[in-house]
Amino acid sequence: MSSAVKGSVSRHYVLAAGGTGGHLIPAFALAAELDRRGHHVALITDERGAAIPGKPDYLPAHVLPQGRIAGKNPLNWLKGLKGILSGRAMALRLFESFEPTAVVGFGGYPALPTMLAANAAKIPTILHEQNSVLGRVNRYFASKVNAIATAFAQVDRLDAKYADKVTLVGNPVRDEVLALREAPFPEFGEDSLLRILVTGGSQGARVLSEVVPDGLAMLPPALRSRLQVIQQCRPEDIEAVRARYAGHGIPAELATYFEDMAERLAGAHLFIGRSGASTIAELTAVGRPAILIPLPIATDDHQAANTREIVVAGGARAIRQESFTATTLAKQIQAMAQHPETLANAAHASWNCGYPNAASDLADLVESFGAAPIMDVIRMEKSMSAKGGEALAKSKLAKESAQ
DSSP states (O other): OOTTTTTSSOOEEEEEOOSSHHHHHHHHHHHHHHHHTTOEEEEEEOHHHHTSTTOOTTSOEEEOOOOOOOSSOHHHHHHHHHHHHHHHHHHHHHHHHHOOSEEEEOOSTTHHHHHHHHHHTTOOEEEEEOSSBOOHHHHHHTTTSSEEEESSSOOBTOOGGGGGGEEEOOOOOOHHHHTTTTSOOOOOOTTSOEEEEEEOSTTOOHHHHHHHHHHHHTSOHHHHTTEEEEEEOOTTTHHHHHHHHHHHTOOEEEESOOTTHHHHHHHOSEEEEOOOHHHHHHHHHHTOOEEEOOOTTSGGGHHHHHTHHHHHHTSEEEOOGGGOOHHHHHHHHHHHHSSHHHHHHHHHHHHHTOOTTHHHHHHHHHHTSSOOHHHHHHHHHHTSOHHHHHHHHHHHHHHHHHO
């Protein structure tokens, strides 16, 4: 939809997202963009998703039971099927009152019943895939939806026969992160502090707590003396990590959760952590070099696939967890940070991989499907008071009688 008519008609949209930050952060970003355009948005998720920080106050969350058919126990299949059918029925009831123009699925098992309900109600549907491998739920619905939005140019498990449905939009990020895109890379010279940000996703990562402090301690003295570390740790690991850094004489700020992560990212020269979709999106939106350690148990090894584009571009280096040792980490940091221009070039390469218009482009795609303008008029009429509706009907009847 062109910018001249964006927001000219208020519509209703439902976003369905699984209960992880990777699914919900882009959903929140799309909700913010649709709200700016004057639309009404509702979120369907599960209990875990409803508790994820960052949900806009104006975005109502409807919690459905999570139905997941997995494992080899038939009793678990029956329980999962019951949850799916119950969630589908609840979503259909929401559709009756909310009357969505379109439903956008972000993947994850909690999105499954909502997308089934949308198909049953013949409501236009759009998928957004955050990772470089099409997720299982999105894979199931690929043949049934009107459009598929992707975050990467190459998406594994996405059948070529759906190519005409696919639009590359990128992965929407939070406004406070996107606001940093035009800020310069933090000054870094031969004598500057080297600020390193270490995170392992929403739950932390024990391997980072075990390897990173010792890896940093192995750097040449001239580089090690300039370190300033910010690291997210699991609650049960934080004191042991604090003791490791103290023993190495490396200043480190540790916490189990950072509310001001955008501010931390803004000041960082180098990121070390997992390669979830939202992490890659934020690194490339801001332009930060990274050493990435993909989660080895990620479904379909999607975190490793997520690193392809930024690594090929020169913005990051990826280390498989089985090869992630203190010695390997120290060598990679030294290669990236020993010369200021090397780190700055990697930052620029990361920045070039970003999709700063992802939320806007996804909103354009969403707005392109759904009710024709006359249907929006009908919705407005239905929402009028009974008295106002009767007056409008009488006015139309009188006009027709006079012709």
